[in-house]
Amino acid sequence: MKITFLGTAAATACPLVFCRCPVCREAWRKGGPDFRRRSSVLIGEDLLIDLGPDVMSSAFDFGVDVSGIRFLLQTHSHSDHFNAGHLITRMQDYATEDILPLEVCASPETLRHMSEYLALEEPGADLLLPEWQERLNLSVHSMRHGDMLVLGNRRITAAESNHDLQDGSLLYIIEEEGKTFFYATDTMRLTDRTWKLFRERGFAFDAVAIDTTYGPGTHGGGHLSADQAAEEIARLRAEGVLKPGGRAFATHISHEGMPLHRELDQYAKAHGFEAARDGLSLEI
Ligand SMILES: [Zn+2]
Ligand SMILES: [Zn+2]
Ligand SMILES: [Zn+2]
Secondary structure, eight states: OEEEEEEOBOTTOBSOTTOOSHHHHHHHHHOGGGSBOBOEEEETTTEEEOOOTTHHHHHHHTTOOGGGOOEEEOSOOOTTTOOHHHHHTTSGGGTOOSOOOEEEEEOHHHHHHHHHHHHHHSTTOOTTSHHHHHHTTEEEEEOOTTOEEEETTEEEEEEEOSSOTTTTOEEEEEEETTEEEEEEOSOSSOOHHHHHHHHHHTOOEEEEEEEOOBOTTOOOSSSOBHHHHHHHHHHHHHTTSEEEEEEEEEESBOSTTOOOHHHHHHHHHHTTOEEOOTTOEEEO
């Protein structure tokens, strides 16, 4: 399974537009791994997790053809994960040609919120109405915690996230040809029901990407900090849910208490994981 991080930032991206702190100044000056776009991940060439606001520019920067995407797993509808302006351009009204069919997976709440954002772009647009699904050349899969779905040669399982209950935010487990990847942002501590799901289904992950929004010791709302992410990863390893030698990556990396990439990566490696960066592509 090929995994490409198109973006590894939280909602603010990094550097922040107006910030003059040493980290932002260094990120502007040097770019590279300290320049982070909003989080999204491409699996293979055709499965995208989160149609975020930076997908187009990061695809260009990293030489990825996003027009071949056939499957979209949407974790939730927050603006750093879903850009309705990108999705609405699937309509023929935008003079589009040769648009491939798209299968969209999300919770019912997220689908409803995505529709509301779409309707701001195009009055009346509704992902749940067959006429609009036809106009957008897509189909929709509504998923709840524990639901499993086969998409092409992959098996997708949804797990609940306590990040935003109103939005029904989800985490996704992707299985492809004997390899398993767990994409776990945005989230706080994994829930008891999620740990139970891992046990009952006997998951053994080859790789994990986990919410690491705040720097070590900086605890904010709705997300994990680097020390909390380290603890979740340690538990995944201890319980055998992350295979021996399995790789774990910090993603959704924000600005609050967060050092430069090099230092975060050193911290992560001392705690059994690594810091992802935009454009990182790996084969598991
Ligand atoms: Zn987010
Ligand atoms: Zn700053
Ligand atoms: Zn969010």
